[in-house]
Amino acid sequence: MxxxxxxxxxxxxxxxxxxxxxxxxxxxxxxxxxxxxxxxxxxxxxxxxxxxxxxxxxxxFLLWQSWPALTSSGSEIASKVSFFQGQSSLASYLGPLIFGTLLAAAVALAVATPLAIGIALFTSHYAPRRLASLLGWVIDLLAAIPSVVYGLWGALVLAPTIQPVWQWVSNVLGWIPLFKGPAADPARVLLTVSLVLAVMILPIITAVSREVFLQTPKLHEEAALALGATRWEMIRTAVLPFGRSGVVSAAMLGLGRALGETMAVVMILSPGLTYSFALLLAGKQQTIAANIALKYPEANSLGMSTLMATGLALFVITMVVNMASRWVVGRRKEFSGAN
Amino acid sequence: MSTPDGGTRPAPTDSGPRPSTPTTPTPKKDDPAMAQRIDVKDLNIYYGDFLAVEGVTMTIEPRSVTAFIGPSGCGKSTFLRTLNRMHEVIPGASVHGSVEMEGVDLYGADIDPVAVRRQIGMVFQRPNPFPTMSIEENVLAGVRLLNKKISKSDAADLVEASLASANLWNEVKDRLQKPGAGLSGGQQQRLCIARAIAVKPQVLLMDEPCSALDPISTLAIEDLITELKKDYTIVIVTHNMQQAARVSDRTGFFNIAGTGSPGKLIEMDDTGTMFSTPKEKATEDYISGRFG
Structure with a gap:
């Protein structure tokens, strides 16, 4: 059939x-x-x-939860929420928090990215294979340490130890607003926090960068070498341009973590709500995530709502940062080597 | 100063066979693109412990095209890469023997491989322009590496001269700022040649430069090779015997006895002789297609 x-x-x-x-x-x-x-x-x-x-x-959810705070006037929130005392509006409360969050993350990124690129290049193009894999393993291990441990270490070990260094920095570079002295003792300041954050985001940036660098086509590396490039020149002409977009992505992943990091900041930083660039003074800045964690236990319903509004702001910041990085990566797409 | 070797080659200085070779081999010290002769003696090439190519002795004449033919895996590309010390880029790779350019051993203790590569340019099997650079930047890449401060007008002149030498200028002169990777395969390969000759090397090595190209682009490159031999010493590896017959003055035949045994230079002679009356039976078998 x-x-x-x-x-x-x-x-x-x-x-x-x-x-x-x-x-x-x-x-x-x-x-x-x-x-x-x-x-x-x-x-x-x-x-x-x-x-x-x-x-x-x-x-x-964030929008729904923060709606009461978003629709209330500043004086109304101030009358009901204890930690809001002295603020005229939600924006005046939110502004320094956003500022502090961005500052801490930016400094952390500025410290971590060059270091991570250096480690990634060392493991991908310089180190003997066995050392490279050992180093990669150690770096990955950094990612496995809980942030509360980082916080304890930062508050109990790093802050007291590094204080003389910060003092020296403020003496030498005090004319730069960032390093205005005298450095706080103990060093529960934003620079210490950023340093700890940098260590925390180092593994992800390093790991992603390393993978990207390893994927550089042999053809391009050999093209550079055959032109008479030294190893560093080969890296500059072939590896770094090829890995550029990958490194930006890696840095954004790290930045995402730095923006949202809570425990380490809570445990190390002496908080304050000002627009201050002084990284070495105590009681100047605070980050959104740490602020939520600190204020959450004492918050009533409108207080909760206010904190949710700060959370919403963090959410938006993270999204904007990611979109900006996409734009940076895509801007020179025809030169990316993808074609 | 260059000691004569075994005698598998004709005497270099009196340049009997070819009219293209000038009778004075090192006349123009002021000419930066001066072609130079290469003498290879008893060269053994290793990957780790594995002997890949054994006992190569040959002379490569200035201002001529030398072609290497042979079956896949016979070591001709490997040998080519030893001529500008690109072989040692591969982990574990090593070379024993001597490669002398005008009497200077390229593998001497005080020779920097980077300096060697600046004098001996290379074009690869697959076109490899730097993808993040424009056409112009690609041509200038080698010059920029030399840290030469080059003025805007000099740079523009160099770009034009190099691209013109590579027969590419007319096709790209209106889009020098566009990415090099946007060109066709044949154009990309000519861009790579322009990049290689922009640094005025003395020797140009080509590793199967046409194997990824269509017949028309291949023809363009072959014409270019014929042009370039006026100024450069050219060594080309090819799988295409017709190509070797078309473009080269001398041809070397590499062969391998079997998997795992080292490749050897079987025979090297003037191209006409190689393709008409080769001395070795293996050469004749390979050239006439009765290989294996």
Whole structure:
């Protein structure tokens, strides 16, 4: 019966049935294939959609929770929320927090990125293989340390130890507003926090950069070497341009972590709500995440809502930073080497 | 000063076979693009402990095209890469023997491989312009590496001269700021040649420069090779025997006895002789397609 069906169908193409109709056994495998294909497509699509839904849900939740604070006047919040005393509006409360968050993360990034690129280049292009893998392993281990441990170490070990260094820095470079002295003792200041944050984001930036550097096409490296480039010149002409977008992505991953880091900041920093660039003075800045963690226990419902509004701001900052980095990466796409 | 070797080559100084070779080999010290002769003696090439190429002795004449042919894996590309010390870039790779350029051993203790590579340029099998650089920046890449402070007008002149020498100027003169990777394969390869000759090397090595190109681009490169041999010593590795016959003055045939045994230079002679009356049976078999 199947053979006759196949025979009769052979001369008549039957366009509406599609090409996979004629031979039954073959159609079976194709159908199974298509079924799996379809299932996988649905799985992939739903995974992708889920992330968008989760993101939208977080944004919606933050907006919903912070709505009371967003719609109340500053004096109204000040009358009901203890930690809001002395603030005229939500913006005047939020501003220094956003400033402190960005400052801490930016300094951390400025410290960590060059260091991470250096380590990544050393492990990918300079170190003997065994040392490189050992070093990579140690760096990865840094990522496994809980942030509360970093906080304890920062507050109990680093802050007292590094105080003389900060004192020296403020003596020598005090004319730069960033390093205005005298350095606080103990050094529960933003620079100490940023240093700890830098150590915390070092592993992710290093690991991603290293992978990108390792993917530099041998062809491009050899092209540079054949032109008479030294190893550093080869890295400058072939490796770094190729890895540029990857390094930016890596730095943004690190920045995301630095922006949101809570415990280490809570435990180290002596907080304050000012727009101060002084990295060595205590009681000047605070970050959003740390502020939420500190104020959360004593917050009433409007206080909660105010904190949620700061959380919403952090959410927006992170998103803007990520979009900005995408833009930076995509700006010179035709030179990226992807084609 | 250059000691004569075994005698597998004709005497270099009296330049009998080819009219293209001037009778005075080192006349113009002021000419930066002076072609130079290379003498290779008893060269053994290793990857780690593995002997890849054994006992190569040959002379490469200035202002001529020398082609290497042979089956895949016979070590001709490996040998080519030893001529500008690119072989040692591979971890574990090493070379024993001597490669002398006008009497100076390129593997001497006081020779910097970076300096060697600046004098002996290389073009690779696949076009490899730097993807993050424009056409102009690609041409200037080598010059910039030399840390030469080069004025804007000099740079523009150099770009034009190099691209013109590579027969590419007319095609790209209106888009010098566009990425080099946006050109066609053949154009990219000519861009790589322009990049290599922009630093005025003395020797140009080409590792199967046409194997990734279509016939028309191949023809363009072959014409270019014929042009360039006026100023440069050119060594080309090719899988294409017709190409070797078309462009080269001398041809070397590399062969390998079997997997795991080292490649050897079987025979080297004037190209006409190699393709008409080779001395070795293996050469004849390979050239006539009766290989294996």
């Amino acid at each position: 199947t053979t006759t069906a196949a025979d009769t169908r052979a001369p008549s193409p039957a366009p509406s049935n599609g090409p996979d109709r004629p031979r039954p056994p073959r159609r079976r495998t194709r159908a199974a294939d298509r079924g799996f294909n379809r299932a996988f497509r649905y799985l992939a699509t739903s995974a992708g959609t889920l992330i968008l839904i989760a993101l939208a849900a977080v944004a919606g």
